[in-house]
Amino acid sequence: MEWKASDIAALVQGTVEGDPNVTVTEPSKIEEGKPGTITFLANPKYESHLYRSQASIVLVSRDFIPERPLPQTLIRVDQVYQALQKLLEVYQHQATPSSGINASAHIHDSCRIDPSAIVGPGCILEEGVEIGANAVVHGQVYLGPHVIIGSGATIYPGVRVYHHCRIGKRCIIHSNAVIGSDGFGFVPDDQGNYQKIQQIGNVVLEDDVEIGSNTVIDRATLGSTRIGAGCKLDNLIQVAHNVEIGPRTVIAAQTGIAGSTKIGANCQIGGQVGIVGHIRIADGVRIQAQSGVAASIEEPGSAWYGSPAIAYRDYLKSYALFRKLPDLFRRLLSLEKELQSTEELSDQ
Amino acid sequence: MEWKASDIAALVQGTVEGDPNVTVTEPSKIEEGKPGTITFLANPKYESHLYRSQASIVLVSRDFIPERPLPQTLIRVDQVYQALQKLLEVYQHQATPSSGINASAHIHDSCRIDPSAIVGPGCILEEGVEIGANAVVHGQVYLGPHVIIGSGATIYPGVRVYHHCRIGKRCIIHSNAVIGSDGFGFVPDDQGNYQKIQQIGNVVLEDDVEIGSNTVIDRATLGSTRIGAGCKLDNLIQVAHNVEIGPRTVIAAQTGIAGSTKIGANCQIGGQVGIVGHIRIADGVRIQAQSGVAASIEEPGSAWYGSPAIAYRDYLKSYALFRKLPDLFRRLLSLEKELQSTEELSDQ
């Protein structure tokens, strides 16, 4: 799809300086821009690249004064970064499947699908599924019995949502994520064989949650595993049964949270963190990547590191000395020798 | 689906106390129960919740004597917990796809599918696949050439099983798990380019194994990667080629086991553990979450922690002192100073 400079300017409420009829097909980095692309200058530090860029259009701020004449068409806007996001959203939207319900989708008669929603090829929607207005369910998705997808949500190909789970408004779930598979619960019988504890709760994603590719959120044993409004979870994360996460907490890739743990609002959790089950973490807590949290954290806004995790600064201090352990042992040994010779001396 | 109290009592061999015609549609937690749900009192500690619960039916033990009159219908049973599990199994079963082989499944002529088995929409069953009695293969599943699915197994949507793998009786495999993809084996050629070593073994899951969502078990180079009877593997686990795991071992989420390692029976392995290749781990060994096992463990029933993992108690002791390293360095420094002044003193 081709865009004209004048159309882009209208979209971002900007002013064209140069040829309003020049067209572009995609965005580019300022260092790499080639003809037919649109780039942007938000950070003055990159200005030098601008004079070499082959991009056809550049988004710049209203008060930008180039050092020398520029061949590109400029579009001047109030806030370069926000204009760019606006533009990219529209560009991104082109990747959305066409429209309506694909004839190859398997949809139970009892499903209620808003007429404005999209359901792609090969989807399975079991009994009682409900899909809200303007939701986009890409192809190859599985929605188990009585799943509810909120309005404006986007579900990417290969996502599986087990029965009775509820996905909030404007949620985004990336490919091959699994929502609502059985929690990991077994009891050994008299012979030491593990008997399965039925997991009959569900998962609730509140509004505006984003879930990364191949992330897994298990259903509660009873009740709900709950992800608070506005949470953002990266790829390959494990959330066990009955976990509850407060609103606007962000979690980086490959982190795992064990069963029944409750995490506060506005936390920032790094990648590959492990959090044991049945603990509480206060609001605004920050946990460094690869840490292992083994006990409740009660102080809001505190920072943690290590496995088991301790206060962030304490870990850094201890680890700096961990590196000096060979030196420390040498000094200890030399002290022991000295002391011995001192004693021998005083014994004489 | 609605259940009457009298029907539930018949199912769990219990006695109704109250209205036998009251109906419920789903289970609930005792703290959250609302009208139209059934809850249970197994642990006396939760008794106080019972007097506030809005649930319509409560499972209680035969000898339970309430402190004051209860408005709910009670069902008295010998073992509350076991009755609950029985009930939940039936409830859970409702989420099973209807029956028979869906017309949209792609099934090779040579497949042998028991008439009692279920195959959901969009499945692919390649040449020579066999499916046992009462097995449930949900939609969107891929079963490669000559895969065998044991009787009573449940395969959730999006599972991929590569060619020649064998899944035992009553196994459960959750969504998007991959069984039998190529082991990670390469040899550098003269130019330093990695040439693929063909992986032509398979994966064998013995009976009663459960595999979590997005877990991957690679096929053997030759022979079989083998998961013993009754093993339970959580989500997002990596099992490399030629690994063998003894019966009834449980492994928590995000753990990885490198190639050709042999793990005993009845082990308990925490989440995010890493185990190197080509080692042996004895029966009943317990490994703490996030540990890294770098050498064989020969003592049955021993407990391990750390990376590289050492005896569990030793790690805790050393880590407690790791936290005191700043103090230790201060004290060492002060000793050095004192000793020096002592020497200077004796030199005088």
Add this chain to the structure above:
Amino acid sequence: MEWKASDIAALVQGTVEGDPNVTVTEPSKIEEGKPGTITFLANPKYESHLYRSQASIVLVSRDFIPERPLPQTLIRVDQVYQALQKLLEVYQHQATPSSGINASAHIHDSCRIDPSAIVGPGCILEEGVEIGANAVVHGQVYLGPHVIIGSGATIYPGVRVYHHCRIGKRCIIHSNAVIGSDGFGFVPDDQGNYQKIQQIGNVVLEDDVEIGSNTVIDRATLGSTRIGAGCKLDNLIQVAHNVEIGPRTVIAAQTGIAGSTKIGANCQIGGQVGIVGHIRIADGVRIQAQSGVAASIEEPGSAWYGSPAIAYRDYLKSYALFRKLPDLFRRLLSLEKELQSTEELSDQ
């Protein structure tokens, strides 16, 4: 499928010794070989197994002299290992889906698919997808708008490739891997709600890359996330947006690489490693499993370990002493006591 000894000999340019008409259906390990299988003797150390093996055919080197007469048919070759790989490649090839484009695939009119390529059942190929000669796209695969699949590539069931990503020649992508999902980028607004930063770059896999099951490679914010030619990535790996990896680097399972980091050529990265964002790692660097790399590594070929990672040997030394910390504290305490009594003595 049955193979005759004479046919196999022709394939691997070997010489038959024994019955040229004996047939086999599959390969086997020398320790486990049963009738109807072919095995091999590459390592003299395994020779004793040969005399007990029930395999019908054995690949041996031209100069091999058995200690006693063997009942099996031998095929003598110049290089046993290479002959075996040749054989296994042909054997493996049998697992490829039949041919052509399956009628149930959903293919946009604008796609360009080479006549020699295979597209399996239930695939979705969106607008503008291109597939090269002899590429095999198994069933249940999703290829978003304008995705390009190079000639000779193999895409296993359940792989999802988001729009505009490019897969090089002879690449192999295993089941349920996700290529090109959105990078993890958000900015908090005035109310502390995270606003999504549109991710409009793509992913480029250069030629001869292999990607493991359930691995995720996120698309760049702008520009490309790039995996160099000949790289091999194991299962369940996370590669964040804008990462670039040089040619022939191998990465073991469950490792995660944060955004914008640049990794050199010929590196060897162990399993469960975490690498922070925005750093550079030199060529040929080796990183031990479970390490956490927190800063750029500038020395080519260096080895690293620990979290945060330090020089490999230094970590081993410090960790050995970490284990002795209880002993060290005891000795420190005894020194303090001795020194005190020494002082008291000198005070007298």
